[in-house]
Amino acid sequence: MNNVQHEDVLPEQCNEAILALRDTIDIWGGKWKLMILLYLTINSNNKNYFMEIGRGISGISGKMLSKELKDLEMNKLVKRVVHDTKPITVEYAVTPYGMSFIPVAKALLEWGLSHREHIKQY
Amino acid sequence: MNNVQHEDVLPEQCNEAILALRDTIDIWGGKWKLMILLYLTINSNNKNYFMEIGRGISGISGKMLSKELKDLEMNKLVKRVVHDTKPITVEYAVTPYGMSFIPVAKALLEWGLSHREHIKQY
DNA sequence: GTAACCACTTTCTTATTGGTAACTATATTG
DNA sequence: CAATATAGTTACCAATAAGAAAGTGGTTAC
Numbered sequence: 001m002n003n004v005q006h007e008d009v010l011p012e013q014c015n016e017a018i019l020a021l022r023d024t025i026d027i028w029g030g031k032w033k034l035m036i037l038l039y040l041t042i043n044s045n046n047k048n049y050f051m052e053i054g055r056g057i058s059g060i061s062g063k064m065l066s067k068e069l070k071d072l073e074m075n076k077l078v079k080r081v082v083h084d085t086k087p088i089t090v091e092y093a094v095t096p097y098g099m100s101f102i103p104v105a106k107a108l109l110e111w112g113l114s115h116r117e118h119i120k121q122y
Numbered sequence: 123m124n125n126v127q128h129e130d131v132l133p134e135q136c137n138e139a140i141l142a143l144r145d146t147i148d149i150w151g152g153k154w155k156l157m158i159l160l161y162l163t164i165n166s167n168n169k170n171y172f173m174e175i176g177r178g179i180s181g182i183s184g185k186m187l188s189k190e191l192k193d194l195e196m197n198k199l200v201k202r203v204v205h206d207t208k209p210i211t212v213e214y215a216v217t218p219y220g221m222s223f224i225p226v227a228k229a230l231l232e233w234g235l236s237h238r239e240h241i242k243q244y
Numbered sequence: 245g246t247a248a249c250c251a252c253t254t255t256c257t258t259a260t261t262g263g264t265a266a267c268t269a270t271a272t273t274g
Numbered sequence: 275c276a277a278t279a280t281a282g283t284t285a286c287c288a289a290t291a292a293g294a295a296a297g298t299g300g301t302t303a304c
Binding site for chain 1: 136137138139140141142143144145146147149151153156157160161164179180219222223225226227229230231232233234235236237238240
């Protein structure tokens with residue numbers, strides 16, 4: 001099979017669904033964005049400074065943290081607040097809009113947890 | 123900042139959460155798996171043959187469809203049934219276990235839909 | 245004045261993903 | 275016997291994602 005001709009077999013509703021799914025993937029996809037949301041959410045009682053987040057998320061590089069935070073900020077999911085301290089510190093926090101994704105992230109996480117249980121029993 | 127030393131700032135529960143999230147991403151990540159789940163779910167009244175799925179999902183190549191279906195089958199999320207017809211046909215269907223992800227996929231989809239509404243109003 | 249800390253950015257390189265097109269194998273149709 | 279259909283596989287290539295390392299610019303501590 002080479003690239004298949006698409007002849008709108010599916011209802012309009014389905015194309016919309018596909019686009020919506022892709023949007024979500026575009027916004028939250030990649031290796032680190034969900035981890036950052038998780039970290040920021042769990043540590044929301046503390047101030048989340050750039051270096052702190054980097055230390056908290058095992059394996060992430062400065063470049064990726066910077067890039068992913070910028071992407072999230074662009075989509076208004078995270079807000080960036082610069083504090084005029086001695087060496088400046090920059091705080092990141094999940095916006096109310098970003099929080100609208102938390103139940104979805106939780107669902108993903110919980111499916112992962114139950115999957116781990118599932119494969120333990122073969 | 124170069125690669126940060128990780129000094130378990132987060133509770134054990136959080137590491138588990140991160141692993142679970144990563145599992146889910148590993149299993150359902152990539153460009154096509156969620157689309158395939160969606161397609162198979164919506165069209166579950168019909169028999170889903172290989173070529174049909176290819177025609178139904180706009181833009182997917184035979185190689186990717188084959189690969190993604192194989193991955194999903196390996197994780198017992200989709201089952202593959204060969205029918206001994208004139209030219210053989212192969213039917214794919216979401217397993218009950220695969221169906222356990224449908225509510226999660228729906229949540230992703232619905233967030234995407236509401237996000238489309240959200241950005242329409244700036 | 246040099247070392248250290250914060251918050252990045254830049255450059256270079258590697259790894260992963262995904263796409264195109266051709267090919268295999270079997271079977272039917274005209 | 276050539277064309278078409280099903281269900282893939284294989285080889286090659288381009289694009290993207292991600293990692294490693296070094297550098298920037300400002301401030302402060304010793």
